[in-house]
Amino acid sequence: MIWTKRRSSLMGCIFLAVGLVVFSALLLLKSETQRRETYFSEYVQSISGIVRNQLDTNEAVLSGFSAFLQAVDQSDTEAAARYAAVVLSAYPHIYMLEAARSVPVAEQSAFEDLLRRTWRPDFELKDFPSLTRQPAQPQAFLIETWPVLFMYPLLPESSSIYGVRLETVAYLSYALARTQNSQKPVVSPVFSMYEGGSAYILMQSVSRPEQERASPSPNFFGSTMVSLLLIKTGSLLDAVNHANVDPLVHIAAVLKTSAGSESDVFSTQVQQAGFLDRLLLPQLNDRVDIRNSSQPMTLVFERQLRFGDVLTEEMLTILLVLAGALVLMPMVLIRHFKAIERAEVEHERSTYLATHDVLTQLPNRYLFAERFAQALSDWEVKGIPFAVLLIDLDHFKEINDKYGHEVGDQVLQAVARRMLQATRSCDTAARYGGDEFVMLISNLSDPESAESQAARVFDSIAQTVATSAGELTVSCSVGVSLCPVHGQSLDTLLKAADQAMYGVKQLGRKGVGMTEFPFA
Numbered sequence: 001m002i003w004t005k006r007r008s009s010l011m012g013c014i015f016l017a018v019g020l021v022v023f024s025a026l027l028l029l030k031s032e033t034q035r036r037e038t039y040f041s042e043y044v045q046s047i048s049g050i051v052r053n054q055l056d057t058n059e060a061v062l063s064g065f066s067a068f069l070q071a072v073d074q075s076d077t078e079a080a081a082r083y084a085a086v087v088l089s090a091y092p093h094i095y096m097l098e099a100a101r102s103v104p105v106a107e108q109s110a111f112e113d114l115l116r117r118t119w120r121p122d123f124e125l126k127d128f129p130s131l132t133r134q135p136a137q138p139q140a141f142l143i144e145t146w147p148v149l150f151m152y153p154l155l156p157e158s159s160s161i162y163g164v165r166l167e168t169v170a171y172l173s174y175a176l177a178r179t180q181n182s183q184k185p186v187v188s189p190v191f192s193m194y195e196g197g198s199a200y201i202l203m204q205s206v207s208r209p210e211q212e213r214a215s216p217s218p219n220f221f222g223s224t225m226v227s228l229l230l231i232k233t234g235s236l237l238d239a240v241n242h243a244n245v246d247p248l249v250h251i252a253a254v255l256k257t258s259a260g261s262e263s264d265v266f267s268t269q270v271q272q273a274g275f276l277d278r279l280l281l282p283q284l285n286d287r288v289d290i291r292n293s294s295q296p297m298t299l300v301f302e303r304q305l306r307f308g309d310v311l312t313e314e315m316l317t318i319l320l321v322l323a324g325a326l327v328l329m330p331m332v333l334i335r336h337f338k339a340i341e342r343a344e345v346e347h348e349r350s351t352y353l354a355t356h357d358v359l360t361q362l363p364n365r366y367l368f369a370e371r372f373a374q375a376l377s378d379w380e381v382k383g384i385p386f387a388v389l390l391i392d393l394d395h396f397k398e399i400n401d402k403y404g405h406e407v408g409d410q411v412l413q414a415v416a417r418r419m420l421q422a423t424r425s426c427d428t429a430a431r432y433g434g435d436e437f438v439m440l441i442s443n444l445s446d447p448e449s450a451e452s453q454a455a456r457v458f459d460s461i462a463q464t465v466a467t468s469a470g471e472l473t474v475s476c477s478v479g480v481s482l483c484p485v486h487g488q489s490l491d492t493l494l495k496a497a498d499q500a501m502y503g504v505k506q507l508g509r510k511g512v513g514m515t516e517f518p519f520a
Contacts, residue, residue: 024322032310033282040284043246044301048288050243051253051299054093054236055292058229061087062185062202065097066227069206074221077150084152093235095199096158099150099206100166102224108145115149118218120162127168131160132194137170146176148228149220157195166226172201178258179205179226185294190233190255190263200255200263202229202294237266244268250302255295265297273304281305357431359409360416368430368438372490375442379483387450388490389439389457390479390497391419394509396435403469410467411474422460423453438494447482447514454478454512462510477504478512486515 068083084097103111108125115123125147129136146166151158167173175188188201206225240251253265284303290296355367363371375386393415400408412435419429419437428440441453458478464471479501481487486496500513 020322024319028315028318029281029310032312032315033305036305036309037284040249040301040303041286043249044286044288044299047240047243047251047301048290048299050239051236051297052290052292054239055290055295055297057091058094058202058231059185059292059294061091061094062204062227062229065229066204066206069099069221069225069227070208072221074219077220080150080221081152088153093231093239094229095232095235096155096230097150097152098148098228098230099221100146100148100226100228101220101222102144102146102226103222104144115218119220124163126160126164128164128170129168131164136168142167142173142177142180144224146226155195161194172203174259175201175203175257176226179203186258187255187295189257189261190265193232197232197234199230199232200265202231203227233265237268240266240268246303248273248303248306252300254298254300256297273306277304277306281307281310360412360431362416362419362437363428363430365430365432365438368428368432368440369490371428371430371440375440376483376488378442384442385444385485386483387441387444387447387453388481388483388493388497389441389450389454390432390481390494390501391437391439391457391461392477392501392505393435393461394475394477394505399472403467403472407467407469407472411465411472414465414467415461415474415476418460418463419457422457427453438497444482447485450480450482451512451514454480458512475510477501477509479504480512480514482515 065083065087068080072079072083080099087097088094112123112125125145127136128134147163148161148166149163151161166176171189171191175186178186183205185202185204188203190198190200193199204227206227208223210223236253244251248270250268250270252267255263255265257263282305284301284305286301288299288301290299355363357364372388375384378384379386393411396408396411399411412431415437416429416431419439423429423439423441426442428442430438430440432438439457441450444450458476462475465474479497479499481493481496481500483493487493496515500515504511504513
């Protein structure tokens with residue numbers, strides 16, 4: 001017993017210490033989490049600024065290239081190549097500069113023959129689906145064709161793009177159509193490139209006055225052109241990864257085209273956090289909309305905090321100090337609370353035993369007297385009548401004598417259960433002594449309702465009872481008295497009910513009797 005008490009005290013102290021350590025740890029975790037949230041917000045702004053700068057640079061480069069195409073001679077591809085070389089050396093994230101010109105549909109054959117004679121003997125106008133051996137996709141209807149005639153740098157894997165009609169490229173067709181009605185750059189969806197990788201194109205319409213040509217050199221640029229900037233999505237990802245000082249942040253970029261569609265630009269890969277990290281620690285999230293005029297982009301940031309982020313050396317030291325201090329808490333405090341708990345349990349048990357019958361668990365005569373006093377007070381204040389029922393089991397002594405007190409106790413317990421089932425929650429059934437029971441019927445609407453309630457109790461009791469000696473037949477005699485008709489005190493009403501019950505017994509038992517006259 002002593003060892004059990006000591007073990008209980010020790011466990012109580014451990015639980016208390018653990019609770020305090022957890023509470024302190026939560027406060028520290030909250031503080032560290034707030035610090036991480038601040039750092040995360042600063043990090044998001046830094047990465048967003050890098051992406052925003054690259055998008056602004058793309059617009060500036062395209063604007064400069066478009067201005068150059070307005071001024072360059074129609075056949076001077078060398079000057080265009082020198083210009084493109086300078087631009088790409090300054091901005092290596094740009095993959096390629098391209099230019100396409102407008103050719104009326106009726107002049108396609110003549111234009112194709114001209115470039116074969118003056119530029120490349122193998123030049124031909126191509127449809128992109130035929131070049132890539134892919135099914136044709138829906139395209140915008142244009143009254144002219146737009147072959148690609150200039151590219152820089154000159155890459156072997158992309159040389160076959162010369163002469164490709166832009167309007168036959170599904171992901172460029174509708175963007176090309178929009179450039180005809182806008183002076184601003186237009187962005188295409190993200191696509192898989194012919195030479196591998198993914199990219200998107202920023203294009204702008206370029207127009208200049210018609211020029212008379214006396215030179216037999218090829219007319220590459222014409223008077224209506226479109227300048228194109230090819231940006232690999234990997235270049236944006238490289239810039240983000242270069243500045244990504246926190247590799248556990250997941251970053252996803254989505255490009256919104258002028259048509260309203262969305263394309264995934266890139267998504268960084270991070271190692272998945274552990275189960276406990278995801279269960280117990282918050283995930284930091286942020287979303288930044290970069291409102292670039294031609295390349296509106298949304299960046300989504302996610303950072304799952306890990307225990308390694310918050311359980312720093314300083315925090316672990318504080319937690320160890322707290323745990324050491326709490327282990328030394330006095331055992332007397334634990335014993336004190338255990339003693340109080342035992343005293344409360346004992347008090348509740350004593351109170352219950354003082355107001356209830358041990359055998360039937362029904363209220364005893366003392367608790368019944370309290371309930372009667374409350375009902376009498378309600379009658380005096382509100383005028384609500386009530387009734388008292390006195391119930392006596394018929395021939396119960398014979399059951400005790402014939403089968404023993406154990407069987408008699410089983411009968412009393414069964415009768416108590418049936419009385420509870422036959423009464424309302426506002427009524428009180430109590431054991432008054434031996435085989436006598438009393439009931440307090442509250443909130444009566446008329447005397448007949450008291451008799452009907454007594455009849456229900458009588459019918460509930462007057463059934464066979466299963467006992468260890470077999471099924472036994474039980475009946476009872478019930479006397480009913482009303483307040484204030486038959487009295488206004490407990491003794492008076494019990495005597496009146498007893499007189500009515502005695503009348504029932506004289507008539508052969510097994511019945512319900514109501515006191516007929518005021519009882520004096």
